[in-house]
Amino acid sequence: MKKIVGLVTLDMKFASLFREALSRMGVKTIHTLSIDNLPLSINVIVTKRGEFQVEDVNRRILYLEDYQSLEELIERVLEVLNGVDSYQNILIAIDPGKTIGVAYSVNDKIIRTSKYFHELSMFEDVKAFLDRHREAEEKMILVGSTTTQEELSRFLKMLTKYLRSIEGLKIEVIDEFRTARGLIPKEKGLSKDEYSAILLLLRRRSRFKKGDT
Structure with missing residues (x-):
């Protein structure tokens, strides 16, 4: 509804x-x-x-x-x-690439998704989101690993630099090739990059439900 x-x-x-x-x-x-x-x-x-x-x-x-x-x-x-009154956990999934998809999740509920054409604007938005949710018990960023290792290392270095002021932040790389496309239907108007970011969130949830570490 x-x-x-x-x-x-x-x-x-x-x-x-x-x-x-x-x-x-x-x-x-x-x-x-x-x-x-x-x-x-x-x-x-x-x-x-x-x-x-x-x-x-x-x-x-x-x-x-x-x-x-x-x-x-x-x-x-x-x-x-979405029924969010306090902040227990913040998960932000990032699908890197020429066009960057990001999914913002609060208490395991996807609040919004965004598409970016420039890394800087994405870094600024992610930092602002984390700043607004500083009191959350857990703050984590999930990064898809579809790019080359060299490009992934560069991206992670830049991401860490921009977010160094966020206390308690964890960054985790997820093998995006293992995300199951089709797990949820792609909504009309949702870009493939935003959809990929959502799948990263679902991939992490399903992994922990199975006891995978």
Whole structure:
């Protein structure tokens, strides 16, 4: 069933950007000018403090002003929709290559995926995600090993350099040739690189369920 979030705002530009971003994540947005016009079935609502002060004990209210960027707000919306209230483990799977696919997982729930054309922008996004989840008990990055050993070594060196300030971070290389494509259906609009990153996460989960170390 498709997840739905309510949006209550008079800011049409904000509403448009928010709807577009959530749509790419497979989430439907119902935008109204009053909370009274939202279906009672919607439990997560986004608004702006400057416009509305909402009191509703039965719904989760998120305010744009409480986050440093629209991207951070959207990330938190996705976490709430997936039932994430605290951070136990953070897993980020990276599929290296000319186009880089990344899957971001919190408490074993995939929150979002992204595709990057430049390593630097990917490193910056990954670091920002880890910074926002510093209190997580476990933080791990999974890297697919489809590239040559020389290229993989270079990539890992760069990755380690950019993330050296993240305490307790572990980096693990996974043999991507052993990921079982077709294990889950590829969703429409999902790039092959993002799909490969998701498979890396599933590969690690299945490995530990089998007791493989």
